[in-house]
Amino acid sequence: MLIVTFIVYRLITVKRQNNELNDERFERIKPLYDKLESGQLVSEIEVLPFAQNIMTREMAFQLLSDQEKTHLFPTEFNTLIAAAESNLANWLEFPTELDACPDEIEHIERVTFDFDGENNYVHYEVFKCRVNEPHWAAKDGWFLGVVGPYFDDSKPYDPPQATFSRISSTLDKVTPYDEAKWVHDNVSMRGLK
Incomplete structure (x- = not known):
């Protein structure tokens, strides 16, 4: 019973931590997301800080890909x-x-x-x-x-x-x-x- 309780506790804890981390990751990219979702023009200069940051680079590319705007992603980080x-x-x-x-x-x-x-x-x-x-x-x-x-x-x-x-x-x-x-x-x- 103790083992089952530990496993359930661990699963719940990991899921909560994962959700918190995903929220934190979204907050990092939210300014770019908001601008794209509102239909505002986005320039390569505005994308550059997200591409330079290893913690936002992958998500920024995916966001631009979803919007069919990967041409805005800096080529030096598209490797x-x-x-x-x-x-x-x-x-x-x-x-x-x-x-x-x-x-x-x-x-x-x-x-x-x-x-x-x-x-x-x-x-x-x-x-x-x-x-x-x-x-x-x-x-x-x-x-x-x-x-x-x-x-x-x-x-x-x-x-x-x-x-x-x-x-x-x-x-x-x-x-x-x-x-x-x-x-x-x-x-x-x-x-x-």
């Missing part, structure tokens, strides 16, 4: 790496993950695997991230985050199937290749088995 960076930062913000946006995030490399043994390749973008004190993960330094898989014809803001970080996988313990391989085998492929 697979910029999209993956934003996706990872947003994923890490979840309370069940890092519970914060990284203070620093840098793309390290793209790791490629033959998906099916027939020269069909998938790519993962690997980043190093870190947070400052007093966050609990600051003591470990740079940790790795992986976003993908992407295919040769993937568009920058196509949703990745596997965004993941074993926050304990620090740069001094595991290579970017090995972390991408772990995500490929244990997160990405798990959904296909």
